[in-house]
Amino acid sequence: MMLPTKRYLGRGSCPHCNGPTKVRTVRTVSPTFQEHYLDCQDQGDEACGWRGVASVVIERTIAQSARPNPRITLPLAAPRRKPSGLPVPANDDTAAEANAAAPEQLAL
Known part of the structure; x- marks a missing residue:
């Protein structure tokens, strides 16, 4: 726990x-x-x-470095998801914008 x-x-x-x-x-x-x-x-x-x-x-890595050290290898964290399976909106997105973009993302 x-x-x-x-x-x-x-x-x-x-x-x-x-x-x-x-x-x-x-x-x-x-x-x-x-x-x-x-x-x-x-x-x-x-x-x-x-x-x-x-x-x-x-x-682990959440966001890639702009100047990565070639001697360091860290796993990339999985993106955070809502219980619905849709991505969690970024800080600059509103929930409405994220939900409006979701059907396009699922179609890809």
Whole structure:
């Protein structure tokens, strides 16, 4: 079971007190793997004090790079689809425009 996605803007949450963490150091192991050294920033009644390491792995490509590195090969993610099987509209498309274009796409 996957946990809900949260946006932390560079911060995660402490596994012990659920307080905010700060990335102290990043160690690049390879072009697709990094270790982030974290410090808990909770300053409640009792400071948590937890420190740990999180692994960050780049797994797949969502949008191709304009300057691809020939040494890096990542799988291309499948396009997102609605339950109906139609593509999810892009950020600049409205749902009405996407549905109007759908019959043409299915005819191809």
